[in-house]
Amino acid sequence: MERTDEPDLAALVRQEDLRAVRERLLELDLPVLLDELERLDARARAVAYRMLPRAASVRVFELLAPALQSELLTQLRSQDVGLLVAELDPDDRASLLDELPTSVARELLTGLEPDERRMTLAVLGYPPESVGRRMTPEVLSLPLGITVADALVQVREGADAAETIYMLPVVDPGRVVVGVVSLRRLLVTDPETVVDAVMSAPITVTATLDQEVAARSVRDHGALAVPVVDAEDRLLGVLTVDDAMRILELEESEDVARSGGTVPTGRPYLSTSVWRLVRSRVAWLLILIVAAALTVNVLDYFEDTLARVVTLALFVPLLIGTGGNVGAQSATTVIRALALDEVRTRDVGRVLVREVAVGVLLGGALALLAFLPSAWLAGVDIAVVLAISLVAVCTLAAGAGGVIPIVARRLGVDPAVISAPFITTFVDATGLVVYFLVAGLVLGL
Amino acid sequence: MERTDEPDLAALVRQEDLRAVRERLLELDLPVLLDELERLDARARAVAYRMLPRAASVRVFELLAPALQSELLTQLRSQDVGLLVAELDPDDRASLLDELPTSVARELLTGLEPDERRMTLAVLGYPPESVGRRMTPEVLSLPLGITVADALVQVREGADAAETIYMLPVVDPGRVVVGVVSLRRLLVTDPETVVDAVMSAPITVTATLDQEVAARSVRDHGALAVPVVDAEDRLLGVLTVDDAMRILELEESEDVARSGGTVPTGRPYLSTSVWRLVRSRVAWLLILIVAAALTVNVLDYFEDTLARVVTLALFVPLLIGTGGNVGAQSATTVIRALALDEVRTRDVGRVLVREVAVGVLLGGALALLAFLPSAWLAGVDIAVVLAISLVAVCTLAAGAGGVIPIVARRLGVDPAVISAPFITTFVDATGLVVYFLVAGLVLGL
Numbered sequence: 001m002e003r004t005d006e007p008d009l010a011a012l013v014r015q016e017d018l019r020a021v022r023e024r025l026l027e028l029d030l031p032v033l034l035d036e037l038e039r040l041d042a043r044a045r046a047v048a049y050r051m052l053p054r055a056a057s058v059r060v061f062e063l064l065a066p067a068l069q070s071e072l073l074t075q076l077r078s079q080d081v082g083l084l085v086a087e088l089d090p091d092d093r094a095s096l097l098d099e100l101p102t103s104v105a106r107e108l109l110t111g112l113e114p115d116e117r118r119m120t121l122a123v124l125g126y127p128p129e130s131v132g133r134r135m136t137p138e139v140l141s142l143p144l145g146i147t148v149a150d151a152l153v154q155v156r157e158g159a160d161a162a163e164t165i166y167m168l169p170v171v172d173p174g175r176v177v178v179g180v181v182s183l184r185r186l187l188v189t190d191p192e193t194v195v196d197a198v199m200s201a202p203i204t205v206t207a208t209l210d211q212e213v214a215a216r217s218v219r220d221h222g223a224l225a226v227p228v229v230d231a232e233d234r235l236l237g238v239l240t241v242d243d244a245m246r247i248l249e250l251e252e253s254e255d256v257a258r259s260g261g262t263v264p265t266g267r268p269y270l271s272t273s274v275w276r277l278v279r280s281r282v283a284w285l286l287i288l289i290v291a292a293a294l295t296v297n298v299l300d301y302f303e304d305t306l307a308r309v310v311t312l313a314l315f316v317p318l319l320i321g322t323g324g325n326v327g328a329q330s331a332t333t334v335i336r337a338l339a340l341d342e343v344r345t346r347d348v349g350r351v352l353v354r355e356v357a358v359g360v361l362l363g364g365a366l367a368l369l370a371f372l373p374s375a376w377l378a379g380v381d382i383a384v385v386l387a388i389s390l391v392a393v394c395t396l397a398a399g400a401g402g403v404i405p406i407v408a409r410r411l412g413v414d415p416a417v418i419s420a421p422f423i424t425t426f427v428d429a430t431g432l433v434v435y436f437l438v439a440g441l442v443l444g445l
Numbered sequence: 446m447e448r449t450d451e452p453d454l455a456a457l458v459r460q461e462d463l464r465a466v467r468e469r470l471l472e473l474d475l476p477v478l479l480d481e482l483e484r485l486d487a488r489a490r491a492v493a494y495r496m497l498p499r500a501a502s503v504r505v506f507e508l509l510a511p512a513l514q515s516e517l518l519t520q521l522r523s524q525d526v527g528l529l530v531a532e533l534d535p536d537d538r539a540s541l542l543d544e545l546p547t548s549v550a551r552e553l554l555t556g557l558e559p560d561e562r563r564m565t566l567a568v569l570g571y572p573p574e575s576v577g578r579r580m581t582p583e584v585l586s587l588p589l590g591i592t593v594a595d596a597l598v599q600v601r602e603g604a605d606a607a608e609t610i611y612m613l614p615v616v617d618p619g620r621v622v623v624g625v626v627s628l629r630r631l632l633v634t635d636p637e638t639v640v641d642a643v644m645s646a647p648i649t650v651t652a653t654l655d656q657e658v659a660a661r662s663v664r665d666h667g668a669l670a671v672p673v674v675d676a677e678d679r680l681l682g683v684l685t686v687d688d689a690m691r692i693l694e695l696e697e698s699e700d701v702a703r704s705g706g707t708v709p710t711g712r713p714y715l716s717t718s719v720w721r722l723v724r725s726r727v728a729w730l731l732i733l734i735v736a737a738a739l740t741v742n743v744l745d746y747f748e749d750t751l752a753r754v755v756t757l758a759l760f761v762p763l764l765i766g767t768g769g770n771v772g773a774q775s776a777t778t779v780i781r782a783l784a785l786d787e788v789r790t791r792d793v794g795r796v797l798v799r800e801v802a803v804g805v806l807l808g809g810a811l812a813l814l815a816f817l818p819s820a821w822l823a824g825v826d827i828a829v830v831l832a833i834s835l836v837a838v839c840t841l842a843a844g845a846g847g848v849i850p851i852v853a854r855r856l857g858v859d860p861a862v863i864s865a866p867f868i869t870t871f872v873d874a875t876g877l878v879v880y881f882l883v884a885g886l887v888l889g890l
Contacts, residue, residue, distance in 0.1 A: 031665035159633045188604045220476035222687035241686050242667035260777025269782035274802045281774045288770050295762035313758045317740035317873050325866045329726045332705025337714035357719045420865045421770045428762050
């Protein structure tokens with residue numbers, strides 16, 4: 001998927017060859033165009049963006065990350081800003097308004113048509129990260145008792161204003177969702193049939209539900225859209241599969257960032273400044289280095305032992321590195337299983353038993369591998385210490401790596417935060433204690 | 446999302462209360478039912494599965510991981526197996542046949558209707574992991590020149606056999622895809638119009654394209670389906686959004702597994718045996734411990750220095766642990782950016798500059814934090830050594846963590862394999878060399 005033979009958009013912008021910029025932009029497929037814009041710095045992005053034809057510019061703006069949208073707005077004329085914001089879907093508009101300073105957001109809201117303002121305010125009324133924020137209120141529904149023929153007429157008439165016409169909620173007179181019917185079903189059904197007879201039980205999501213849970217529901221049901229309802233099952237809007245896919249991509253990026261011990265930035269890598277990258281990483285590093293101070297204390301405590309048998313120090317990085325790797329494997333596996341609901345918090349016992357068994361077997365295999373070389377280098381005594389410690393540390397690491405994410409979930413903490421770096425730091429300190437205790441016993445220190 | 450107040454399916458199966466098992470299964474929503482089945486061991490899963498009503502059983506079978514499907518088949522009567530395999534979609538059937546022993550696969554193929562067999566063999570003819578394997582050949586297309594009215598008739602007649610009717614490829618007499626038209630567009634267009642006038646330029650994927658790339662294309666275009674074509678753009682099948690979402694979920698699981706230093710098992714956690722978990726992790730651990738042997742050699746080389754200044758050993762785990770954490774942050778960030786095409790291999794220079802800058806700033810911050818405590822514990826000399834080493838190691842780690850995944854991609858290796866454990870092991874050995882060199886200079890050893 002490499003594209004290397006194309007002229008570089010950044011270079012064209014730098015040369016101020018606006019005609020060439022425009023031609024280049026027009027050649028590109030939408031996703032590629034987005035990638036290219038994201039790779040530019042903020043000023044160049046604004047220059048290139050202004051070269052887009054009107055229709056494309058709205059579509060591109062919609063698909064940019066809200067952080068980049070807000071940055072871009074500051075570079076456009078206020079008249080353009082108003083038009084652009086007016087054309088966004090209410091859910092996208094709400095995400096953008098969240099990113100903007102309150103005064104700017106209020107001004108933009110005031111500039112909207114009353115109907116659009118009402119829908120935007122409705123979306124903004126739901127908690128951040130809830131599906132209410134991501135649904136579109138522009139939903140086409142069918143009344144209970146309508147015939148298929150009449151339903152098709154309604155669909156034709158309402159198609160322009162609706163986000164989707166392929167999944168149609170059927171509502172009772174109180175707008176309670178009582179069923180859903182697909183357009184496909186309508187098309188193959190005798191026109192005189194009443195929709196009640198062909199609709200199926202609705203899979204709905206409540207507007208306050210977490211957006212990731214709702215998006216997974218769309219995916220797991222293989223649905224093209226699900227109705228979003230209030231606590232009384234009244235229709236509020238619809239979450240479509242393309243929005244669900246975008247939510248899952250976003251959440252995946254956030255989980256990946258957390259698993260590496262960084263705070264998600266919500267921006268593409270090349271449009272994130274070095275300063276922002278540092279801020280996203282420094283907090284966890286400071287916490288981790290304070291935790292790592294434990295290892296200094298452990299070694300300080302055993303300094304006499306270390307001074308007498310300096311050879312012990314040779315294996316410290318190998319031992320704790322291996323423990324960290326085993327812990328990272330367990331944690332990664334269990335965090336993913338939790339995310340997919342393959343494992344639940346009440347499975348903590350089953351997970352512990354399995355991971356401890358895995359840890360013993362892995363530690364045993366590694367100890368066998370390490371025994372002869374370490375005996376040759378440092379003597380049989382030290383090799384025995386290392387072998388026993390490897391089994392103990394791997395068992396401890398696997399058990400901790402498996403259980404800590406589940407405990408985190410039970411405490412209401414996102415398990416993705418309990419990432420490899422956290423398990424590693426935990427294993428470092430405890431592994432050292434194990435090592436020196438084993439050394440003390442075996443070497444009689 | 447916890448469900449704790451329900452009777453446990455596993456317990457019901459153990460009690461052989463088949464009536465209760467059946468009732469329990471009938472209560473459950475499809476995705477929950479799948480989760481429950483996946484949590485059982487292989488025998489209990491077969492027992493529960495046989496209690497499902499016929500219609501549900503096909504749907505459930507389709508959605509199980511191919512590894513579990515193949516396991517389940519061995520527990521069913523051969524007559525049931527034949528029926529089940531006959532009802533699968535050609536793409537799902539191909540994935541299953543891949544998991545089965547060749548003799549069983551051949552027997553099942555022979556038992557199919559000629560038409561189904563032909564479609565399955567067509568799918569099996571594409572490389573593993575290609576979109577040809579995941580497309581469905583049951584695609585409804587429209588001939589160029591047809592009127593909207595006639596097109597709608599064709600859609601109604603063909604709806605039953607087609608995977609989707611919402612995205613319709615328009616083909617010329619040689620079956621070359623020349624456009625696509627949505628059902629929505631057909632419905633709102635005057636019936637006398639010719640489809641040529643309302644179709645849009647097709648976004649297609651080639652059958653040999655990697656399934657993940659194709660699935661991302663569906664997501665990035667917000668499409669409900671994309672036509673799959675051969676090298677001459679002739680229509681072969683269609684990749685639908687629900688298949689795309691399943692592919693992305695699977696690929697995400699594989700990437701997560703690799704990033705933790707394990708081999709993907711393709712099975713849910715609780716239905717993976719301990720033995721299989723060990724096998725999925727042991728290979729990387731063995732490689733990593735051999736690499737970690739480098740740290741032993743480095744320390745062995747500097748053993749004299751260490752014997753003279755044992756205090757140096759106190760900070761070894763803290764220093765290399767911090768380096769590992771910084772490297773893991775950079776690697777995770779850049780691997781994700783590569784996956785999303787935010788960064789390409791030719792950006793290696795830009796990434797290096799940014800990550801080195803980030804590393805210097807992070808190392809500086811950590812050195813400032815660590816200076817006073819380490820000076821108090823071990824003296825100003827050692828504190829200076831530690832501070833300089835922290836900056837150097839963090840810079841090295843960030844640079845390596847940023848660049849190594851890009852180099853891997855350029856060499857054709859999946860960057861997700863260059864996971865945190867790999868960067869950590871690399872940083873451990875180089876960090877130690879830096880530390881002792883700095884110590885030698887500052888302490889005049």
